[in-house]
Structures are given as structure tokens and as C-alpha cells.
Amino acid sequence: MSWYLGRLAGFDLETSGVDVEADRIVTACVVQCGGGQPVQSATWLADPGVEIPEEAAKVHGITTEQARAEGRPAAEVVEQLVAALAEAVLAGTPVVAMNASFDLTLLDREARRHGVQPLVDIVGDDLRVIDPRVLDKQVDRFRRGGRKLEDLCRTYRVALNGAHSADADAIAACRVAWRIAQQRADVGGIGLDALHAAQIVWAREQAESLAAYFRRTPGKEHQADGVRTEWPLVPAQRAGGES
Template structure:
């Protein structure tokens, strides 16, 4: 039986207007299919998010409000096409590979609800299987010092990153990092996708609880603990809140 990481992987990444999953919007997105002995296929989108893109966000991904308005497609159209592309991958049995998956998948969920698009979770139900390099890395190398951002993981696992903070480069790099971790760690590489998904739910919760505990013990950061969410790979939607 072929190991999961030797099959087709569906990479997914967003660049956004900010880091609040309830109120921020998609600016650029990528869904990429790679591996499994077939050529890489990728689709990318730029959206007009319908709100101003803060300067801090533009400095990260390079897209300004003016550029998004001039070159971006309507946000509802982008969200609908992105959800459809990911749903097709999931229903074909491919895992969605996303760095810090709970951020990207939750943003996409809220954008879908905002624009009247059927959310991915509602389409695919229990078929969704996610691989999060950030969660895996913390699980297999818990005490390594240094950063855990995608650029850091690419250095750690000797993965090429062809332009950080562009959605297509980040999506492909996340797949490469996941492949490296799985090929190095027999437990990760030899697991079924069902088991790996369940393990990551538990690992992500433990990692978040540890982070919140660290904040509570760190002078000046105590209040940050309240903002740490433990849900993975999707923060549940609270009806009546947040997606306006």
C-alpha cells in the first residue's frame, strides 16, 4: 500500500488582509496538486477583498489595496472557485496540506459564509483530511530552538522556498516540508491519513494549551493566553457572529 505522502497532495495557502479569522479577508490564494508521480498543477487567485488592505499586510505579501481593486476578481467568485477546487481534491482522497491549517481553513470558511458560498466542510463532511507541517514539526521535534514559521521549517528540512509569502510558493513549500517530515519519521509516514488527522487534532490542542500556558507565565503577555484557540483544523463557526 502506498504511503500517504507518496500519493497526490493538495497544497493550500492564503495571503490575507490580517490575522483575525473572523473579520479579515482573502487577498491571494493558491490550490496546488503535487506528487504522486504526476506533474504539479496549481491554480492561483487574487481577490478584491472589499476592504482596505492594511500597510502591514501589504508589506508581507506585496499586494496593495489599489492593486487588488484593479487586478483582483470579485471575492465571492474567488471563494467559490477555491472551495470547489479544494472539494474536488478532498473527494478524490487527497489530503489538504496547509501550514497553520486552522488559520487558512477558518478564514476560507468565514469568507464562504460571508459571500453565500457553501463552506468546504459542508461539502466534504467527514472526508476532510488535513496535514499541517507546523503541527507535525512541533510533534516530532518538540524542543528544537528557533522559529517555526514556514521559512524556518524550509531551512530545517532542506526545502526550497521560491518566494516566501506568495500563496503559490508557500503552498508548494508546505507540501515539500510535509513530505520531508513523513519520509524521515516512520510513525508519521507510516500512518493512515485517518489516524494522522486524529493525532494532529490532539497534538494541535496540546501545542495550543502549552502556548497559552507560556503566555500566562510571561510578564506582559498574560492577556495573550485568552486569544489562543485549541481547535484544529477548523475553528467552529458561531452562528450570528463574526462573518459580517
């Protein structure tokens, strides 16, 4: 059976910012769908322990005051989130995440920050990820326009109700991945292991292309050095500066 006809585990975070090394989880969702079974969704609201900038609150709608009043302790949320993903991965379910290297890297750093065993340390080589952003850039390289989740939902005719809420984005990412796999035999017709490995290569090539664009674009040259090529997450820095 093709991988996209089985169970998928959508994963999404809404955060205090876009720095994976320093920013924090505000809301999160893991939604299991497909495979002829009912949808199962788990969501979390965390008190991140830091101020949520106004710009971030405008995106996901959660203010510092709300997070402090209604959110659960960040360490508790991170532990439960890692456990939910680990359970899915160890059951052979691929994790579907839009721009996976952001969400998985930030979760990894949050786990280390709060003394929680990181997902990669639990599941090891069993982790299989499907990233609609990487897939779309590979199969439709020259399409003009944006590549955010909202853009992909329009392109692949997927409903997105409540963009920038973790639960809506997680299920939409699964649906976009399903659409791409349904339409493209080079995505839906290969095994999950091979597709995961292919995405590592595609993501690196896409990042290298972006860095090259920055280097040749006046005023953007400085952004090239910040482009990371690792996927599906950036390894944590170890003692001595090694990664």
C-alpha cells in the first residue's frame, strides 16, 4: 500500500518567534489521520516562560497574558509532545510537518532546555518525515508565488480553516502531502524510506539554491550564511562546538 494511504501524524507548532535556538513553543498539535481510521487530535497551550512578542501574538492569537493564565508548564507540554510523536514514529507512522526543520529543531531545543529526552534520542533511525514544503518545491520548482502553507492549500485545493492555529495547520499539511502524493507518482509511488532519504537531498539542494540567490542579490548577501541545509532537523551543538 502506498504510504499516503496509511496513517499520517500531522505536527505543527506556533511559537514565540522564528529563532529555533532561542524561541519557545506556545501552541502545538499532533493529529493522526488517514488509513481508514478516525481522526485523533491532541493540542497543547504552553506557558513558554518568556514574553510572547506582539508580532508573534498577531500571527497565532495567543498573548503572554493568556499563555500565563491558561497554558500548562512548558516542560510538561514538551514532554507530552515528544511522547506523542515518539509513539507515532515507533508505530511506523510518518510525521507530516510543513517546513519540518523548523518545528522539529525547535522542539529538539525545547526538550534539551527542559531536561526532556529529545525525540531523535528516543526514535533514532525510525523517524520518517514528510514535508509538504520540500515536496512542493521539488515537484513544481518554477511556479511563481509564495510557498507558505496557505499558498500550498490554494494550489492543491485543500481547505484551511483557521490558518496559524496549530491544529488547523497540522491537518492541512497532511492533506497537502496527500494531494501531492496522489498527483505525483515520483512522490506517492515510492516507499517511505526512499522518500525520506530523497527529501534530505532535495531539502539540501533547495537550501543551497536559496543561499546562492541571497549571495547574488544586492542587499541580501548577509542572509546566505544563515541558511541551513540540514533536514528534517538541525543537529544540536555539542560541547566543543561540534554538531
